Every structure is written in structure tokens, then in C-alpha cells.
Amino acid sequence: MKYIEYINEILKQKVLEPEHLFIFGQNVSAGSCISGFTRGLKVKPGGRIVNTPNCENTLCGVGFGAMMNGVDAIFFMKQQDFLLLGIDQLVNTYNIVRRNNPKASFTIMPVIVDSGYEGPQSALNNFADFCSIARIPGYTITNKIDAQEIINKHLIAPGFRIIAISQRLFKTELIDIPCVYMNKDRSLFQYFQGQDVTIACFNLSLPYGLEIHRRMRENNIQASVFSINAAMPISWDEIVEDVQRTKRVIIIDDSKSVNVPYQSLLCALYAQGSMEKHVLVKRSYEGYWCRPHHDQLDIDYDKVISDLNIQGIGVINK
Amino acid sequence: MSHSALKEEILRKLLRLRMAQLIVNEMYKKGAFKVPVHLALGHEAIAVSLSEIMGLNDQLILNHRNIHYNLARVDSLKTEIDEYLLKNEGLAGGDLGSMNLVNEARGIVYSSSILGNNLAVAAGFAMAKSIRNDDGVVMVVTGDGAIEEGAFYESLVFEKSNQLPVIVIIENNQWSLGTKIEERRCTIDIGKLVSGLSIPYEQLSSNDTYEYIDKLTALKAIACERKTPVCVEVPLTTLGWWRQKTADFPDGKFINYHAGPSPSVNEQEDPYLARSSDDPLFVMEKYFSTDKIRLLAAETLAELKKAVL
Numbered sequence: 077m078k079y080i081e082y083i084n085e086i087l088k089q090k091v092l093e094p095e096h097l098f099i100f101g102q103n104v105s106a107g108s109c110i111s112g113f114t115r116g117l118k119v120k121p122g123g124r125i126v127n128t129p130n131c132e133n134t135l136c137g138v139g140f141g142a143m144m145n146g147v148d149a150i151f152f153m154k155q156q157d158f159l160l161l162g163i164d165q166l167v168n169t170y171n172i173v174r175r176n177n178p179k180a181s182f183t184i185m186p187v188i189v190d191s192g193y194e195g196p197q198s199a200l201n202n203f204a205d206f207c208s209i210a211r212i213p214g215y216t217i218t219n220k221i222d223a224q225e226i227i228n229k230h231l232i233a234p235g236f237r238i239i240a241i242s243q244r245l246f247k248t249e250l251i252d253i254p255c256v257y258m259n260k261d262r263s264l265f266q267y268f269q270g271q272d273v274t275i276a277c278f279n280l281s282l283p284y285g286l287e288i289h290r291r292m293r294e295n296n297i298q299a300s301v302f303s304i305n306a307a308m309p310i311s312w313d314e315i316v317e318d319v320q321r322t323k324r325v326i327i328i329d330d331s332k333s334v335n336v337p338y339q340s341l342l343c344a345l346y347a348q349g350s351m352e353k354h355v356l357v358k359r360s361y362e363g364y365w366c367r368p369h370h371d372q373l374d375i376d377y378d379k380v381i382s383d384l385n386i387q388g389i390g391v392i393n394k
Numbered sequence: 395m396s397h398s399a400l401k402e403e404i405l406r407k408l409l410r411l412r413m414a415q416l417i418v419n420e421m422y423k424k425g426a427f428k429v430p431v432h433l434a435l436g437h438e439a440i441a442v443s444l445s446e447i448m449g450l451n452d453q454l455i456l457n458h459r460n461i462h463y464n465l466a467r468v469d470s471l472k473t474e475i476d477e478y479l480l481k482n483e484g485l486a487g488g489d490l491g492s493m494n495l496v497n498e499a500r501g502i503v504y505s506s507s508i509l510g511n512n513l514a515v516a517a518g519f520a521m522a523k524s525i526r527n528d529d530g531v532v533m534v535v536t537g538d539g540a541i542e543e544g545a546f547y548e549s550l551v552f553e554k555s556n557q558l559p560v561i562v563i564i565e566n567n568q569w570s571l572g573t574k575i576e577e578r579r580c581t582i583d584i585g586k587l588v589s590g591l592s593i594p595y596e597q598l599s600s601n602d603t604y605e606y607i608d609k610l611t612a613l614k615a616i617a618c619e620r621k622t623p624v625c626v627e628v629p630l631t632t633l634g635w636w637r638q639k640t641a642d643f644p645d646g647k648f649i650n651y652h653a654g655p656s657p658s659v660n661e662q663e664d665p666y667l668a669r670s671s672d673d674p675l676f677v678m679e680k681y682f683s684t685d686k687i688r689l690l691a692a693e694t695l696a697e698l699k700k701a702v703l
Binding site for chain 1: 453489504508510511513514515521522523544545548549551555
């Protein structure tokens with residue numbers, strides 16, 4: 077099953093639960109829907125699905141208004157880029173809404189266009205920056221487990237949040253791996269536990285982390301793999317505890333954000349003092365980096381592994 | 395209550411709104427408030443009228459200049475002043491101050507200090523009502539400055555597309571901060587603009603509170619029966635302007651009241667701020683004698699001061 081097919085399956089079940097659910101967005105129930113996303117969604121008779129005009133600023137306000145008036149609302153949108161038009165609502169209205177702990181829900185589900193080649197104005201892969209403007213709870217979805225857990229816990233729950241999915245992963249095979257731990261907020265998932273290295277994947281970078289994990293395992297290096305699905309800093313206790321054992325950390329962030337939660341993790345690790353070595357995998361910015369190009373990280377996996385200087389474990393220093 | 399008693403009750407509400415603002419202005423001049431308050435002297439007719447036609451299921455959404463609507467709905471001037479003073483006893487426990495002040499128990503569900511922001515939120519409130527088949531309409535207040543924002547057009551398109559009964563009140567005092575309409579933009583014929591969206595339009599310009607109540611009642615019925623937004627433009631004058639002498643303007647430059655205290659207005663038993671139709675109290679002289687209005691004003695001021703001080 078493909079990533080987007082599974083997300084649609086989970087959504088279909090979840091949106092049938094409330095009596096009065098308001099689903100809206102451009103093309104949400106027309107044609108190919110949002111390039112396949114939202115295909116087949118149906119709500120109970122007391123709810124409504126609306127294909128809206130192109131007015132993102134107003135649509136964000138509409139979602140908050142519906143929520144304040146007691147109706148659960150979900151705004152699906154084709155690109156996170158378009159959400160920039162709604163920033164007034166995301167900051168100013170949210171700052172009013174959060175005062176009263178609203179009983180109803182408002183969730184925005186945008187697609188992060190991390191697939192590349194869209195051009196300078198349609199490649200806002202800056203989810204953490206985006207959420208940081210008003211400390212908006214933000215969650216990313218990368219695989220079967222987090223899709224299930226995040227959608228079931230957060231899609232329709234009192235309050236406001238953004239749940240982002242990846243364009244890059246749309247048509248890829250769904251990642252289906254067992255989870256060894258997840259925190260209460262479903263913002264931190266651990267997929268493997270190892271003795272030698274800790275891998276912390278931010279934004280939508282879990283597939284890269286899993287590839288590093290696979291290569292390490294071939295070299296008899298046992299790595300823990302965490303995915304941090306939150307756009308805002310969270311409690312790092314589980315990762316810090318893991319690093320106390322492994323001493324080595326690989327941090328991967330495939331976003332273009334400047335306000336990044338991994339810096340908060342690094343501070344926590346430095347403060348704790350067990351980390352002996354870390355490798356940071358992130359984007360580099362040279363020249364006019366906005367020109368159309370692929371958006372994937374070009375990772376020299378062998379170098380990442382050798383940079384950890386793991387002595388006496390497997391054959392890794394090629 | 396007899397018809398004449400009802401009329402006098404409306405006059406008393408107008409006077410309460412005027413005299414309460416004079417008290418707030420006096421405290422403001424003495425530096426009592428840290429939050430910015432946007433007085434609405436001269437805006438009383440539309441505020442009292444809108445409050446009068448509000449039913450239990452109606453919801454009112456305001457902008458930054460909301461003192462008149464809040465005062466028209468609040469039971470105690472003191473709780474509103476306490477809010478401006480950011481006291482725990484304030485209407486919102488000191489959380490909201492002036493520009494975002496709400497009074498949910500009396501139907502004021504949202505206020506925004508950002509031009510155009512509240513129009514979109516109003517559309518959401520109306521959508522929720524429609525989904526639940528709730529009675530009542532959403533009323534949203536904006537101004538001649540905010541209609542320049544894209545949110546004005548966007549929200550009307552959304553409301554019309556989704557058959558939402560919303561009454562959009564546009565207070566047109568000609569000014570946005572320190573610029574008059576002709577200093578900042580082309581003319582916008584709101585009637586023509588919204589007619590392009592098949593949205594009913596009405597202009598209320600007499601400053602006659604009784605006439606406004608009748609017309610707003612009819613417009614509310616249209617909004618509910620036709621399931622449509624309606625636009626109501628209310629040309630008015632924000633009273634409290636003054637002239638500021640500067641090197642460039644030795645004779646004094648006209649300063650329209652925007653925010654802060656109005657230095658040209660004093661707390662006084664005489665309620666009039668203009669002897670023209672710019673002042674809705676002057677318009678009341680069609681129905682009441684000047685002496686009667688002055689007498690009721692003095693009584694109202696004394697009652698308010700007793701309650702506040």
C-alpha cells in the first residue's frame with residue numbers, strides 16, 4: 077500500500093466519528109481531490125464537506141470560527157505554501173482561541189511539498205519555522221504507525237494543530253515497521269533500540285534514518301532510531317537516556333527551517349554530558365538555492381557512519 | 395411597556411453609551427489606562443440599534459473599535475472599565491483589554507484588533523450555525539479601512555457560496571489612522587461591489603436610532619429568509635476631533651479621533667458633542683425636547699459615576 081492510500085484509509089474511518097464534522101478545502105471532494113489526498117472521505121449526515129473558493133486567509137478564519145462555535149473542522153490543503161496567506165489567522169486568532177481551551181477541534185492538514193522541482197515559490201519545506209510563529213502544535217506523518225497514532229489522537233480533538241504530510245512520500249510504499257515506544261502526545265516514536273548509536277530523525281526524515289540504520293546493521297552496528305514528529309521542541313528524556321548508553325548521535329533534519337527543534341535536543345544532550353560524538357545531517361545552502369531542483373537530501377551514508385568514529389565495531393571505516 | 399416608554403428606553407440607552415464614554419475619556423486623559431482604547435463617540439446609534447435587534451441566538455463579532463457595542467451589551471460599566479484597567483474583576487479577567495474584548499454571555503463572541511481578521515472568523519461562526527441548523531444570525535462589524543483588505547471580499551464570497559446569513563456592518567467614518575479615504579484610495583461603491591455577488595446592500599445614514607432598528611430588523615429577516623449575507627454601510631462621524639498646531643500647520647491641522655483620549659471632549663452633563671446630525675443625540679430632538687434629553691443625560695451621568703466611583 078502507498079503512503080497516501082494508507083493516510084486516506086485512516087482518515088476515512090476517523091472522519092465518520094463526529095456528528096457535525098466540517099471538512100473543507102479547495103478540491104477536497106472533486107475530481108482527483110488533492111492529488112489523491114482526501115479521496116473518498118465521507119462524513120455523517122450532520123456534517124458537511126465543502127469544496128471552497130480560493131481564499132486561504134478566510135478559510136483559516138472559518139476553521140477557527142467554526143471551532144469557537146462548537147463545530148469540529150478540518151481544512152485540507154494542497155500545499156503548505158498556500159497556508160502563508162492565512163498567517164494572520166494562525167497567529168492572531170489562535171492567540172485568542174487558546175485562552176479558553178476550546179471544546180471543539182480545528183485541524184489543518186497541508187501537504188509539505190518536499191518533492192522538489194516546484195520552483196522558488198512552491199517549496200516551503202519549513203514546517204518548524206511555520207509552527208514557531210505562534211507555537212502551533214505541529215505533527216508530521218512518515219509511516220504506518222505515526223499516521224495511525226497521530227490521526228487518531230489529534231485529527232479531531234479539542235484545540236488547534238497542523239498535521240502535515242509529505243509530497244515526496246505520496247506514492248512511495250508505506251513504511252511499516254514495529255514501534256518500540258511512543259510518547260503520550262504521539263510526537264516522539266522510537267522504532268529500534270541499539271547499543272551503539274542513536275539516530276534522531278526530524279521533520280520528514282525518518283526514511284533517511286532507516287537507511288542509515290539498515291547500513292549500520294549490515295556492519296553489525298546497533299542503532300536506536302527515533303522519529304520526532306513534532307515541529308516544536310518536546311521533552312527529550314527518552315533520547316537523552318538512549319544517548320547516555322550509545323554516546324553517539326546522528327541527527328537528521330530534511331527541512332529548510334531555521335527554528336529547528338533539533339537545536340533544543342542538542343542543548344539537552346550537551347547539558348546532560350554523555351554525548352561524545354554527533355553528526356548533523358541537514359541541508360546546505362549555496363548559490364541561488366531556490367531554483368527548481370530535487371528536494372531530497374544527498375546523503376553520503378558511508379561518510380556519516382565513518383564520521384562517528386566507532387572503533388572496534390564492524391567494518392565501517394571505508 | 396408603552397410605545398413612548400419604549401422610545402424613552404432607547405434614548406436612555408443612547409445616553410448611557412455617550413455618558414459612559416465621557417467617563418472613560420476622562421479617566422483616559424488622566425492616564426488610567428495602559429491598553430489602547432478606541433472611543434466611538436458619534437457611533438452610538440448603530441451600536442444601540444444592533445444590540446436592540448439581537449436575539450438570544452444571534453452572535454456579534456467586533457473589531458478594535460468595539461467600546462460602543464460592548465457598552466451597549468454590558469450590564470455594568472465598572473466591569474468594562476476594570477477590564478481596561480486589566481483587573482481580575484474585569485469583563486474578561488484582564489486577559490483581553492480593549493481591542494479584543496468579548497462578552498460571550500451577551501452574544502459578543504469575538505473581537506479582533508487586526509483589520510479584516512474578524513470577517514473570516516464570522517464566516518466560520520455562521521458556517522457552524524448552518525451545519526447545526528441553529529437559529530439566529532451572525533453580525534460582524536467592520537470599517538471603511540478594513541474593506542480594503544482582501545478578507546472582506548473573500549469572506550463575502552465564502553458566505554454567499556455557502557448561503558450563510560450574516561449581517562456585515564461597515565462603519566464608514568472615512569478615516570483609517572490619520573488618512574481620509576481620498577488621501578489613501580479610490581472610491582469604493584460598496585453597493586455596486588456587493589451587488590456583483592448578489593448580496594443585498596443598505597445604507598443607513600440618518601443617525602436615527604429608531605429608523606436603524608426598523609431597517610436592521612428588516613435586513614435580519616432578509617438574511618435569514620434568503621440565507622444570504624447582507625451588507626449595511628453606516629456613514630458616520632467619529633466625534634472628538636481636534637486641531638493640532640505644528641510648524642507646517644500653524645493654524646492647526648485637523649486630527650480625526652483614532653485612539654487615545656480625546657482632548658477636545660470633557661466630562662459634562664450636557665451630552666451633545668455636535669449640534670448636527672453627526673451626533674445621534676441631536677437627531678433625538680426629532681422625538682424629545684432638548685431639555686428632556688439634557689435632564690436624562692444628567693441623571694444617567696450621575697448614576698454611572700455612582701456605580702463606577
